Ligand SMILES: [Zn+2]
């Protein structure tokens with residue numbers, strides 16, 4: 374960690390905190406693919422012969438995982454054929470860990486500042502008033518009584534405190550492609566507040582969490598480090614509601630206070646100069662900076678085509694073309710959906726057409742340096758190579774930009790960078806040796822060769 378006394382600025386890409394989870398669980402939907410301990414993919418997973426529910430890479434991971442699995446293994450057997458849900462499993466792990474001395478465990482943020490589980494916010498009052506969460510809490514209590522029937526359960530007040538801390542402080546554990554593969558409680562990182570324009574990002578190496586700076590800071594002041602708790606490609610009202618509902622606070626971050634980004638919720642493309650014409654729902658379109666105006670028929674078309682519907686997103690995009698600005702949130706979301714479905718259908722040309730305008734939109738909504746932007750760029754890199762031999766230099770640019778972002782957000786030593794991102798450069802070399810006309814023929818073969826999920 375950096376010496377906080379140093380006065381030179383700390384560059385983006387710096388890891389300012391690394392943390393191991395207090396407790397964590399693999400998401401049950403990944404049980405067949407990933408090791409329950411290290412969370413890494415393994416095609417040769419071996420089941421725990423005690424419960425036959427969880428699987429490991431091998432002996433080493435099973436042994437390492439046993440301290441957390443020991444208490445639950447026999448309980449898994451007891452409730453068979455039922456399997457506890459992920460949240461029940463996580464809260465049970467918390468209860469068992471706290472009972473075996475975990476309440477005394479502390480993680481240091483700085484040499485003189487550490488956090489214990491009881492230091493995490495529980496929002497007891499808000500949770501008590503939250504009908505949905507209380508209903509869920511009651512259900513969990515019922516299941517716990519059966520699942521942990523041989524253990525001494527904390528009293529209901531304590532249990533609510535544990536539940537509250539779990540709701541408010543869990544991190545989704547993400548793989549390199551930003552898919553949630555697990556849930557974990559991390560003591561030190563839970564000090565980090567949210568901002569819709571964060572200056573840091575949480576990325577993971579297995580279950581180890583890293584906080585990486587995505588913006589340069591003048592000095593390490595923990596109060597000024599912000600990560601995002603939510604998906605940022607959403608409108609201000611959507612984000613603020615989500616934060617209020619899930620974390621019980623009103624976001625007063627600079628992005629929520631200003632309108633610089635969120636004004637792009639509805640933005641038409643000027644028919645004369647292509648600049649955005651920004652409008653609020655229900656308002657008249659103002660004239661463009663160039664003086665042009667949208668006529669009434671275009672205005673009508675704009676509002677018709679702004680209705681988001683996945684089934685008709687292609688139709689929508691066609692209707693929006695020439696009328697919607699590419700930074701407009703409504704258009705970005707539809708383009709995003711269309712991009713994904715084009716990839717699934719292996720319609721590479723279409724995917725490129727939807728993907729390219731998304732780059733700028735991602736940068737606007739997620740921020741300049743975000744892992745999701747890098748993943749978008751890597752997808753475009755691959756697709757560009759597949760579809761055309763004349764654009765290898767364009768493809769390379771996508772790759773280089775993506776690699777730069779991943780270096781910042783994950784680090785050069787992360788396994789995602791070393792195993793998934795770096796080897797991708799070999800695609801250029803493979804494709805170099807392929808006759809242009811043969812490129813599309815090898816795509817499926819190459820596709821299978823690639824172990825990377827990026828193109829599914
Ligand atoms: Zn493992």
Ligand SMILES: [Zn+2]
Pocket residue numbers: 421422423424425426427442446447449
């Ligand atoms: Zn077991």
Ligand SMILES: [Zn+2]
Pocket residue numbers: 568569570612624625626627628629
């Ligand atoms: Zn905000």
Ligand SMILES: [Zn+2]
Pocket residue numbers: 643644645646647648661662663664665
């Ligand atoms: Zn104009």
